Amino acid sequence: MKLNIAVLPGDGIGPEVTAQAVKVLKAVAMEFDHLFTFQYGLIGASAIEKHNTPLPEETLSICKNADAILFGAIGTTAYDIDPNAKMRPEQGLLQLRKALDLYANIRPVVAYEELLNKSSLKKNKVKDTNLIIYRELTGGIYFGEKKLSEDGNEASDSCTYTRKEIERITHPAFKAAQARSKKVTLVDKANVLESSRLWRRVVQEIAPQYPDVTLNYMFIDNAANELIINPKQFDVILTENMFGDILSEEAGVIVGSIGLLASASLGDKHAMFEPVHGSYSPATNKGIANPIASILSAAMMLDHLGLDEEATRVRDGVGKSLKLHITTPDLNTKYDNISTTKVGDFIEDF
Amino acid sequence: MKLNIAVLPGDGIGPEVTAQAVKVLKAVAMEFDHLFTFQYGLIGASAIEKHNTPLPEETLSICKNADAILFGAIGTTAYDIDPNAKMRPEQGLLQLRKALDLYANIRPVVAYEELLNKSSLKKNKVKDTNLIIYRELTGGIYFGEKKLSEDGNEASDSCTYTRKEIERITHPAFKAAQARSKKVTLVDKANVLESSRLWRRVVQEIAPQYPDVTLNYMFIDNAANELIINPKQFDVILTENMFGDILSEEAGVIVGSIGLLASASLGDKHAMFEPVHGSYSPATNKGIANPIASILSAAMMLDHLGLDEEATRVRDGVGKSLKLHITTPDLNTKYDNISTTKVGDFIEDF
Ligand SMILES: CC(C)[C@H](C(=O)O)[C@@H](O)C(=O)O
Ligand SMILES: CC(C)[C@H](C(=O)O)[C@@H](O)C(=O)O
Numbered sequence: 001m002k003l004n005i006a007v008l009p010g011d012g013i014g015p016e017v018t019a020q021a022v023k024v025l026k027a028v029a030m031e032f033d034h035l036f037t038f039q040y041g042l043i044g045a046s047a048i049e050k051h052n053t054p055l056p057e058e059t060l061s062i063c064k065n066a067d068a069i070l071f072g073a074i075g076t077t078a079y080d081i082d083p084n085a086k087m088r089p090e091q092g093l094l095q096l097r098k099a100l101d102l103y104a105n106i107r108p109v110v111a112y113e114e115l116l117n118k119s120s121l122k123k124n125k126v127k128d129t130n131l132i133i134y135r136e137l138t139g140g141i142y143f144g145e146k147k148l149s150e151d152g153n154e155a156s157d158s159c160t161y162t163r164k165e166i167e168r169i170t171h172p173a174f175k176a177a178q179a180r181s182k183k184v185t186l187v188d189k190a191n192v193l194e195s196s197r198l199w200r201r202v203v204q205e206i207a208p209q210y211p212d213v214t215l216n217y218m219f220i221d222n223a224a225n226e227l228i229i230n231p232k233q234f235d236v237i238l239t240e241n242m243f244g245d246i247l248s249e250e251a252g253v254i255v256g257s258i259g260l261l262a263s264a265s266l267g268d269k270h271a272m273f274e275p276v277h278g279s280y281s282p283a284t285n286k287g288i289a290n291p292i293a294s295i296l297s298a299a300m301m302l303d304h305l306g307l308d309e310e311a312t313r314v315r316d317g318v319g320k321s322l323k324l325h326i327t328t329p330d331l332n333t334k335y336d337n338i339s340t341t342k343v344g345d346f347i348e349d350f
Numbered sequence: 351m352k353l354n355i356a357v358l359p360g361d362g363i364g365p366e367v368t369a370q371a372v373k374v375l376k377a378v379a380m381e382f383d384h385l386f387t388f389q390y391g392l393i394g395a396s397a398i399e400k401h402n403t404p405l406p407e408e409t410l411s412i413c414k415n416a417d418a419i420l421f422g423a424i425g426t427t428a429y430d431i432d433p434n435a436k437m438r439p440e441q442g443l444l445q446l447r448k449a450l451d452l453y454a455n456i457r458p459v460v461a462y463e464e465l466l467n468k469s470s471l472k473k474n475k476v477k478d479t480n481l482i483i484y485r486e487l488t489g490g491i492y493f494g495e496k497k498l499s500e501d502g503n504e505a506s507d508s509c510t511y512t513r514k515e516i517e518r519i520t521h522p523a524f525k526a527a528q529a530r531s532k533k534v535t536l537v538d539k540a541n542v543l544e545s546s547r548l549w550r551r552v553v554q555e556i557a558p559q560y561p562d563v564t565l566n567y568m569f570i571d572n573a574a575n576e577l578i579i580n581p582k583q584f585d586v587i588l589t590e591n592m593f594g595d596i597l598s599e600e601a602g603v604i605v606g607s608i609g610l611l612a613s614a615s616l617g618d619k620h621a622m623f624e625p626v627h628g629s630y631s632p633a634t635n636k637g638i639a640n641p642i643a644s645i646l647s648a649a650m651m652l653d654h655l656g657l658d659e660e661a662t663r664v665r666d667g668v669g670k671s672l673k674l675h676i677t678t679p680d681l682n683t684k685y686d687n688i689s690t691t692k693v694g695d696f697i698e699d700f
Contacts, residue, residue, distance in 0.1 A: 075541060081567055083540050083550035090541045120579045125470050141491075141509060146544040155548035156510035159491065163503040189592070190433050191425060191440045194496040198505035200433035217431055221599035222628070228578060228603040229470045242539070246596060249571035253578040278572070 001034045003305065006066035008059065008096075011044045011089055012279025013289035013340075014072025020291035020344030021070060021298040024317070027348045028302065028310045039066065043096065044074040044089035044279075054092030060099055068301045069100075069272040072294065073279035080281075097137055102265035102272055104169050105137040106176075106300075107248040109231075111255055114322040118256030118331055121228060129254055131234040132180070134173035135244025137265055139165045140195070142241045161195045161240065166202040172266075173238040174210040182213045183235035187223045187243055199240060220246070227251060248276055257330045259290025262297040264304060271304050273297040287339035290328040292318055295347055317350035352385045353655065356416035358409065358446075361394045361439055362629025363639035363690075364422025370641035370694030371420060371648040374667070377698045378652070378660045389416065393446065394424040394439035394629075404442030410449055418651045419450075419622040422644065423629035430631075448488050452615035452622055454519050455487040455594065456526075456650075459581075459601040459611065464672040468606030468681055471578060479604055481584040482530070484523035485594025487615055489515045490545070492591045511545045511590065516552040522616075523588040524560040533564045533585035537573045537593055549590060570596070577601060598626055607680045609640025612647040614654060621654050623647040637689035640678040642668055645697055667700035 007022060009015035022038060029036040041059030048054050063069050074093045079085050096102075111119075111129040119126045144158030177184045186203050188196035200217065207215045218226065220243045226233065227247060231254050237247065252258030261276035275293030283289050295318060302311035321327060325334040326346045332338055357372060359365035372388060379386040391409030398404050413419050424443045429435050446452075461469075461479040469476045494508030527534045536553050538546035550567065557565045568576065570593045576583065577597060581604050587597065602608030611626035625643030633639050645668060652661035671677060675684040676696045682688055 080541065080569075081550075083547035083554070088541060094542070120472060120475050121470050122472060142542055144506065148544055148548070152548075152551075153513040154510065155544040156494065156508055157543045157545050158506055158508045160504065160506035189595075191430065191438060192444070192492055193507045194498055194505040195507050197433035198498070198502075200431075201502075204433070219430075221595045224574060224596045224600035225602050225608060228600070245539075245571045246574045250574035250578070250600070252575050258575060 001307070003034065003036050003067045004065065005036055005038050006062045006069040007038050007040050008043045008063070008069065008071045009040070010072040010074045010279065011046055011076050012073050012281040012284050014074065014279055016285065016340050017275065017289050017291040017294040018070060018072040020340060020347070021294040023344050023348045024295050024314055025298050028313060031313070032307070032310050043092040045076045045079060047092055048087050048089060054087060054089050055095045060096065063096065063100060063270065068305060069270070070298060070301065071272050071274035073275065073277065075279045075281070077281040094142060096272075097265060098143060100270040100272065101138060101267040102270060103136060103138045103165065104172055104266045105135040105244065105263055106266065107133040107135065107251070107261060107263045107276055109133065109251040109254055109261065112260075112319070112322055115256040115331065120253045125229070125231065126254055129231040131231065131237060131251070132176060133237045133239070133244055133248045133251065134169060134176065135248060136165065136169045136240050140241035159193070159195050159242070161198055163198065163202050166199055167206065170203050170206050170238065173236050174206065174213050177213045177236040178210060181235040184213055184215050185218055185223070185234055185237050186215065187218050187220055187237055187239040187247065189220050190217070191219060195240070203238065223247060224250060228253070252276065257290060258293070259328065259330050260292050260296070262293050262300055264297070264300045266304070271301070273301040287341065288329050289340045290330050291340050291344050292321070292327070295344070314347070317347035320350055321346050351657070353387070353417045354415065355386055355388050356412045356419040357388050357390050358393045358413070358419065358421045359390070360422040360424045360629065361396055361426050362423050362631040362634050364424065364629055366635065366690050367625065367639050367641040367644040368420060368422040370690060370697070371644040373694050373698045374645050374664055375648050378663060381663070382657070382660050393442040395426045395429060397442055398437050398439060404437060404439050405445045410446065413446065413450060413620065413622075418655060419620070420644075420648060420651065421622050421624035423625065423627065425629045425631070427631040444492060446622070447615060448493060450620040450622065451488060451617040452620060453486060453488045453515065454522055454616045455485040455613055456616065457483040457485065457598045457601070457611060457613040457626055459483065459604055461605055462610075462669070462672055465606040465681065470603045475579070475581065476604055479581040481581065481587060481601070482526060483587045483589070483594055483598050483601065484519060484526065485598060486515065486519045486590050490591035509543070509545050509592075511548055513548065513552050516549055517556065520553050520556050520588065523586050524556065524563050527563045527586040528560060531585040532562055533566070535566050535568055535573075535584055535587050537568050537570055537587055537589040537597065539570050540567070541569060545590070553588065573597060574600060578603070602626065607640060608643070609678065609680050610642050610646070612643050612650055614647070614650045616654070621651070623651040637691065638679050639690045640680050641690050641694050642671070642677070645694070664697070667697035670700055671696050
């Protein structure tokens with residue numbers, strides 16, 4: 001198979017973890033006799049530095065012409081703490097999601113047997129957790145109108161959803177549930193938000209089309225609590241953009257490290273794969289960044305492209321690295337000094 | 351001391367837990383020779399049933415004339431799942447917060463030595479946690495403009511903040527930090543939201559007035575993760591309305607039960623005290639609701655009224671009930687059948 005993969009390493013630890021995923025993809029191409037070409041694009045702070053925009057035209061066009069996109073991470077501490085920055089690295093990612101209409105962000109959270117001890121939660125809480133978050137990615141407060149009054153004394157963000165936006169993520173979420181444990185939990189704040197009430201209405205209307213799937217509801221505050229006290233209760237979590245952002249990062253505590261969580265961002269025409277974790281600037285180039293989330297994102301890419309055997313090969317490599325404690329310090333209490341690159345090497349060679 | 355206390359039991363388990371707190375307050379009044387009068391008001395679903403409004407005029411006027419308000423819980427399952435309800439119980443609480451201008455919601459999260467085993471988190475994670483959340487309570491997306499298009503196909507909520515709204519909660523948060531571990535963590539989503547950027551600007555401007563306090567920043571998604579992997583790092587968490595709602599309910603997992611978390615909602619003229627937990631309709635009148643959050647809210651009320659010794663007396667009673675396992679089933683693995691009322695009786699008699 002000939003595939004054209006866009007690679008956007010981004011900022012902070014993005015480049016180093018992405019490099020490991022690319023390495024693994026190259027090994028897979030060799031082993032299974034594919035031809036993968038990789039085209040690199042700048043995005044985020046590094047793009048601002050070079051091109052004075054967080055999403056250069058060239059990057060966008062590389063992505064538009066690719067079969068799939070591998071994304072690293074975005075943002076730097078300097079921008080993070082500065083509320084007055086004229087341009088923001090994250091805008092690059094948000095614009096890209098919008099431009100490619102990547103409306104479905106899919107984030108699996110699976111407890112690894114080998115890592116039950118690594119979680120902040122007690123073992124019995126974590127064991128057997130296997131949930132997946134369907135986060136709407138191109139609507140809500142992320143993309144609503146933003147205002148700052150002229151005197152700078154008032155600021156606002158609007159959270160808007162349309163029926164269509166809700167429908168097109170609800171169907172894949174229910175379909176996923178059909179192939180899993182047949183349960184969808186809609187997370188919203190329908191007791192307060194008009195947009196959440198629209199979500200409930202639309203999802204309630206669609207649910208009968210999937211009679212084998214049970215639908216239940218949870219308010220976001222309650223969900224943030226239940227996700228920790230009983231993560232096993234969840235199968236598919238369906239939610240809007242901001243709540244999905246919060247819940248999926250929170251879910252990192254279940255599996256033991258946010259450095260393990262992969263995601264796919266899918267639209268009707270394009271597909272992007274990215275770790276759930278951020279750019280963690282302070283960890284940049286120290287060799288301590290966990291490449292597994294990026295490598296598992298590459299596995300999700302292979303799945304998406306129909307290369308199931310290849311994806312399994314990558315996941316087996318990750319499983320083995322966890323079993324043998326070939327992991328970065330966030331997960332490793334057995335060996336010192338297993339670096340980002342060493343983990344990548346191990347999974348590449350597996 | 352003569353005090354006039356408004357009591358709004360509300361819905362679900364609200365009445366039964368509030369009854370225990372009132373009982374304890376009466377015992378305190380006896381013991382310390384105070385005259386507490388209690389005036390009851392309807393709010394929420396029960397008010398809708400009787401008066402066709404979630405916040406009757408009479409309730410509001412009882413509250414306005416009270417020295418302090420004790421609030422129970424609001425909402426019922428029927429309303430919770432119905433996105434089309436014409437009137438919503440929660441509106442009663444939101445209107446009350448707004449009418450009394452209760453802008454500062456203060457939620458302490460303290461790990462009890464006796465309960466370290468009850469948390470979903472590992473003991474070493476929980477131990478020594480002592481944080482307090484300052485949640486802005488009368489602004490943000492809760493109170494912004496809400497719209498539903500005529501055809502019902504588009505809905506929106508606006509999240510607005512003014513400099514003044516941010517300032518008036520920031521000062522008490524920094525003052526609280528000065529009397530504690532001298533650390534404020536501002537939680538926002540300044541990489542995406544204009545309103546969050548205003549928060550950062552205003553808080554950055556105010557911080558130098560409290561040179562002994564360290565200010566740091568965290569994005570809400572990251573905070574939802576850090577609250578679990580390292581709750582000890584926090585002292586005062588300062589945040590806007592929605593993020594505070596989410597983080598404070600999530601924090602329930604640290605202490606072992608959301609049934610332990612109390613809160614104060616303070617304005618310049620009025621003060622209300624309420625459990626962080628909700629109305630949990632399915633548990634209503636089963637005798638299993640934990641009254642401690644309500645009783646500790648009463649203790650916060652006593653503190654606020656300057657009755658420190660009395661507040662300590664109540665907290666000691668709670669401490670003792672935890673030590674002796676005189677607790678409801680959410681916390682009790684030792685004895686069966688310790689009911690809401692029995693816990694109240696024990697703390698009353700202590
Ligand atoms: C970097 C940031 C804008 C982004 C988001 O909030 O969506 C990130 O947290 C994520 O979850 O992908
Ligand atoms: C009942 C609901 C409107 C309320 C809120 O979201 O503020 C509750 O969750 C709380 O935290 O007091």
